[in-house]
Each structure stands twice: as C-alpha cells, then as structure tokens.
Amino acid sequence: MKKTLLTTCLLLLTSLIVAQTKGILIMNGIAHIGNEKVIENSVVGIKDGKITLVADATTVKLDKSAYDEIIDASGKHIYPGMIAPNSTLGLTEIESVRATNDFRETGTSLPNVRSLIAYNTDSKIIPTVRFNGVLLAQVTPRGGLISGTSSVLMLQGENWEDAAYKIDDGIHVNWPRLQTRKYNEEINAFGPYEKNKDYDRLTNELKKMIGDAKAYHESETKEEKNLRFESMKGLFDGTSALYIHVNNIKEIIEAVNFTKSNSITRVVLVGGRDSYMLTDLLKENNISVMVGRVHDLPDRADDDVDQPYKLPALLFKAGVLFCLNNEGDMEAPGARNLPFLAGTTAAYGLTKEQALMSVSLNAAKILGIDKITGSLETGKDANLFISTGDALDMRSNNVEKAFLKGNLLDLNNDQQALHEKYKKKYGIK
Secondary structure, X not given: OHHHHHHHHHHHHHHHHHHHHOOEEEEEEEEEOOOOOEEEEEEEEEEOOEEEEEEEOOOOOOOHHHOOEEEEOOOOEEEEOEEEEEEOEOOEOOOOOXXXXXXXXXXXXXXXXXXXXXXXXXXXXXXXXXOOOEEEEEEOOOOOOEEEEEEEEEOOOOOHHHHEEEEEEEEEEEOOOOEEOOEEOOOOEEOOOEEOOOHHHHHHHHHHHHHHHHHHHHOOOOOOOOHHHHOOHHHHHOOOEEEEEEOOHHHHHHHHHXXXXXXXXXXXXXXXXXXHHHHHHHHHOOOEEEEOOOOOOOOOOOOOOOHHHHHHHHHHHHOOOEEEOOOOXXXXXXXXXXXXXXXXXXXXXXXXHHHHHOOOHHHHHHHOOOOOOOOOOOOOEOOXXXXXXXXXXXXXXXXXXXXXXXXXXXXXXXXXXXXXXHHHHOOOO
C-alpha cells in the first residue's frame, strides 16, 4: 500500500514538472503585446513558465522541434493576462449573505490585516472571471480609515500559498470625506450633501497613525514590537505602496500634501474621480491613479454625462499613469467585465491598444510587477490567453485558451455548465 501511494505521488509530481517545463509554441496569431505594439502574424514561445520568444512569424527562424506542442492561432488574438486591481475577489461570495463576506475586520486602523490569508481559492466566482482573460487580481480589504494590506494573487491555485504572486504589496487608506449624505428611506433616495463634522477628527487620527509609524521606524531602539507599525515599514523604505481611496479634488490635494510631509514616495490614488483636474500635481509627485468604475454616473449635476467614460483618456493625454478598477456593488462577479470597461474607454478617447494597457501593463506597473508580467515580452511569466475575437468587445470576446506561468488553465465554470444545461434542455444549438 505504501509503495503504491509513493508511486502515485511520484507520478503526480512528475506530471506537474512536465506541465511546468513543457515547451509551447503559439503561431500565426495577432499578438497584442500590451505596450501599444501589435504583431499581425506572430509567434510566441513558452518554456519553463516564461515567455521565451515573441516575434514576427514571417521573418524569424524557428526550430519547431525544440517545442513539445504547437498551437495554431491563425485569425485569433493573443493577449497578456489582464489584472484586476483593488478587488474583493476571493474575499466574498454572495454580497447579500454576510457569512460569505470576509473583506472587513472590526476596527478603524488595521494596517496589519492581510487580505492574503483570507483569500478563498475555492470561490465559485474566480473561474467565471478568468474565463474572460482576467488572470491576476490585487485582493484588497475594505472598511475603516486604514483597511489593511493587499496582495496580488493568481486566479488559480489550491490555496492562498499556491496563488500568491506578490505578497503585501501595499497599505490601503480611506481618506475621510469632506461632505457626506445620508440615505432617506422615506423618499428612497440619498439626501443632499452636508459638511462632514468628523472630517478633522478622522484626518487627524489618520495623520497621527502614519506619523507615529514613521517615528517608530526612524527610532533606533524599540522598547516593544508594534505589529501595526511593523506592517507599515514598506511605506517609508519604498518597498510597498500607499493606496489612498479618494475622489474629491480638495481631498486629493490634502492627501498628496500629507504623503509628501511623511516622505512616502509610492502613492496611488484609488477612484480619483477629480484627478483630471490635478494632473500637474500628480505628475510632479509621481502619483498614479486606479481609475474608478467607468460604467457609472458623474458625481456632480453639472459634470459631462460621459465624464467617467473619458477620464482615462484625459489622464493619458496629461501623461499620468493609470489603470482601471471595478470597485462598487457586485464588484467580485463584475470583475469579469474588466476588459469591457477598457473597451468603453477605447470609445471615449483611447485607442484599443492604449485601453488594453490600462488593464495589463499599466496595472502591472502600478502594482510593481511589470518586470515579470503585464505584457508579452521575453523573460516575463507566461500569463496570457488566446481569444477568437476582440477581448475588449463583449460581443466577440471568446477566450479559448489561457496560461498562468505557462500552465494551461481550466476555463470551465458553473455558469458555463448552466449555459450548456439549458441549451440542451430547450434544444438550442
């Protein structure tokens, strides 16, 4: 029995090694590199989980015998795996069922809370998201003044250790709002905006927390270890980013000045609805933006009705680094629509390739993983997918094959199973 078990384990291990080292050649596809370049008739090579070749198939000399498998992608599109930043994927299953939500802890300032260890690889939502070409996600906690620490995870794995891609990439802060409004149940709508009486108290509390953490790390001797301050060390040595969730122009200005006063160099605005009004300030301080959901209404009555749609184009023209995120209601299942958010921005000022960058290479740059993923370039992880149509167009996007670190992914999911079930039931071909 022991011998049989050992043999089985060795066979499984051997098959795993073969899957990781298998050489794959994808030929004749339209390669969207992710940096605005396109190769119409391409060849993409994968070996040991890395991209080893990206070239024009009509000019490059190939030794096909060096590869174990050749995929003919004629007429199809090859894309870098898309990245969903600022997401609760794996932390929630059904928003209306509280027991399935694990994205918020009790308390207001919890930088030491890690989304990583709460990530549920068995979520039924995750397979539906990678079905559309989204292969990585920045899994992010919610709530309070300081929500906690996010990590970048692969949308595949047996557990969070398997799925971890970049651990503890940054701290998330919710900048207090200058104005708030309450929901009026009598009229079933939000009331008018009112001055937030707690704004000064909350901002002072936040500033004190960050200031104390900075002083803690500048101190040569520490009487006792402070877990909250220890988790914020990366903010001051540049190894992790400070993600500030903020939208209003005045709040953005105060948040930027606050980071400057504390010598925090890696700063990202999350949401950033008014960021287009402050592009010079953002460029001067090397601050990037995770643009909030573009399929939304404008914040102000006098804003252009298409303001959310064209915000990415305004930032691009101003030279501000940005990517797209999908925070809001139903955001976990809605992460599958990330490529279509990018498609909308292509109709409002960006080219298709620039829109692709906003969910691939730009997102990787902001998350600090652009050296290993985000585009189809040699030496990077083989995180990519093949679609029979335009991946940014919901009418034609059809992901046929997807790879994470060179491993072929299972694209089956519960929604697909239901689709097939009812097609069969009603005789639909």
